[in-house]
Amino acid sequence: MNKCSKIHVKSLHLIKKSVIITNMDIRLTADQERAKNLITEWYYNTDNTFFVLSGYAGTGKTFLIDYVVKNVLCLKAGEEAVFVSPTGKAASILVKRGTPAGTVHSLIYRREEDDFEVDENGEVIESERLRFVKREEISSKIKLIIVDEASMISADVLRDLLSFNVKCLFSGDEAQLPPVNGVCPLMQLIDYTMTEIVRQAKDNPIIKIATLARQGKTIPYGDYGDSVRIIPKGALQKTDRKKLFLSADQIICGLNKTRNALNNEIRRYKDIPPTELLPINGEKVICTLNNWEKPLDEKKEFFLVNGIIGYANNLREGYDKIAKMDFRADFLETEITSAFDVGVFTDGKYAHGYGDRAVTLADGSVVHEDDYARLFRKKAVADEVIDRFEFAYAITCHKAQGSEFDFVVVFDESWAFKEEKDKWLYTAITRAKEKLLIIR
Incomplete structure (x- = not known):
């Protein structure tokens, strides 16, 4: 039976x-x-x-x-x-x-x-x-x-x-x-x-401090087992930052200002000149604008949507004078070779490549400047939107939702989220699977 x-x-x-x-x-x-x-x-x-x-x-x-x-x-x-x-x-x-x-x-x-x-x-x-x-x-x-x-x-x-x-x-x-x-x-x-x-999770340090965060309780500085450490910002020496940041699977913060600064800092550690605004081969980027017309895999099961993290390769100039690249989502084994537009924001400035400029419309769409007059009159259609990416060594907690990483470094900026500060910290903590460092 x-x-x-x-x-x-x-x-x-x-x-x-x-x-x-x-x-x-x-x-x-x-x-x-x-x-x-x-x-x-x-x-x-x-x-x-x-x-x-x-x-x-x-x-x-x-x-x-x-x-x-x-x-x-x-x-x-x-x-x-x-x-x-x-x-x-x-x-x-x-x-x-x-x-x-x-x-x-x-x-x-x-x-x-x-x-x-x-x-x-x-x-x-x-x-x-x-x-x-x-x-x-x-x-x-x-x-x-x-x-x-x-x-x-x-x-x-x-x-x-x-x-x-x-x-x-x-x-x-x-x-x-x-x-x-x-x-x-x-x-x-x-x-x-x-x-x-459950019994198996009760001794997990990540679960322990996630529970404290959810309950709105103060989490003291110190080590929690072998997998969790909480330190003040001042304890992070300059010589430690490079090794730490390059070893983290993901850095999570709350403010875009912090995110921009961290991404720029990590690119320096990778010996990428500050004048190099566009991603070089292998750089970690995150999509920040939905484009359901761009598949990420040959079977067309997954598409380029807001929050997808991956890696840039083969930067080149497209036929339309817009910079193009290949992109591999971090959850897929292979990259797709169809061209993705390279639209990268650094410190709020749009870096499009090859001297081009882009225009942000009222609905948040980012378009090439040559298309602006027509699109403003006709209203933008999806295939006129330039694919938009940001560097993703550091991302905000909202962008990290739905993902998990082995080793996470959290810059605790929960204070900026007022009545949702406990939810913010809890969400950031629970992105970590194996190891967690909180800096506040």
């Missing part, structure tokens, strides 16, 4: 936390047990389209969801549960943990080529410009969609996702920073919050 058939939904409340409920010697905490029962009840016995599960760092939320999907819900033959995330980077984290995953965008939207475009005189010309439209339907085999990092989903994408009337289990962390553009609607509709730290 399939082990799933032994568990009847109606009697789930009778299962005690001390009972081993699988053949894998896995015991759930009382908190996980409660979440499991609520999810199972929702899936089988309610008409509600979605369930929102929040869970703090160290509560075993990701494990619990994976466990419930594979061992409790027991989809029938031919039925599928799919895991998705708002970004390719977040999806790649699930994949590394052994869970096949894609993006929400690739699941519910399809590419469509426009066959016309309006030129500068208002005439229709031939074009192959891509755009994305909501699919009419998704596979009928899909009975459950599990969405990780749900707090990063916009209201528009959420509306489109729910329109397919497929049950959606949203997973997030209400203690993290809300999106820059406002509060995610899902985090106002939480069905259950997991708060109990």
Whole structure:
């Protein structure tokens, strides 16, 4: 008999936390047990389209969801549960943990080529410009969609996702920073919050100080085990900075002024002249402007969107006199050779390359100066926007959301975020997987 058939939904409340409920010697905490029962009840016995599960760092939320999907819900033959995330980077984290995953965008939207475009005189010309439209339907085999990092989903994408009337289990962390553009609607509709730290995480120094940050408590200077250190700014000697910054997998700060200064400092450590405003081969950059027309992989599953970190290569002049480069997202093994525009901001100044200039429109789009008059009159279209990047040795905490890194250095500027200072620090701390240094 399939082990799933032994568990009847109606009697789930009778299962005690001390009972081993699988053949894998896995015991759930009382908190996980409660979440499991609520999810199972929702899936089988309610008409509600979605369930929102929040869970703090160290509560075993990701494990619990994976466990419930594979061992409790027991989809029938031919039925599928799919895991998705708002970004390719977040999806790649699930994949590394052994869970096949894609993006929400690739699941519910399809590419469509426009066959016309309006030129500068208002005439229709031939074009192959891509755009994305909501699919009419998704596979009928899909009975459950599990969405990780749900707090990063916009209201528009959420509306489109729910329109397919497929049950959606949203997973997030209400203690993290809300999106820059406002509060995610899902985090106002939480069905259950997991708060109990699992035994395996209780001795993890990163989880310990993340919990203190979430609770708004002061975290004293000092060492926390072998993996966490908190020091004052004055303790960081100049001779230490180069070794430290070049060894960090990611530096996180709060203010753009700090980010610019740190990126310039690290480029100096790499012996890159300050006059070299554009990235050289192998430099770490982050995309800061969505361009859904630029795929990052040959299968066109991931696209160039705000927050994607990667590496620049093969800087060159394009046919349109705009500097071009190849770009490899850090979660992909290979780079795509199609040209990406090189738009890099340093200290607020736009460095475009080859003497060109760009114009920022009212909607935030950055366009080549030659296109400005036409676009201002016609309103910008997506393929006229110059791809925008910044150096990414140091990034802001908002840009780091949905990502994780082995060794993180945090410049604690939580004070700048006022009522969200605890969320800021908690989010920054939980980007670290193995090692963490906080400088404040």
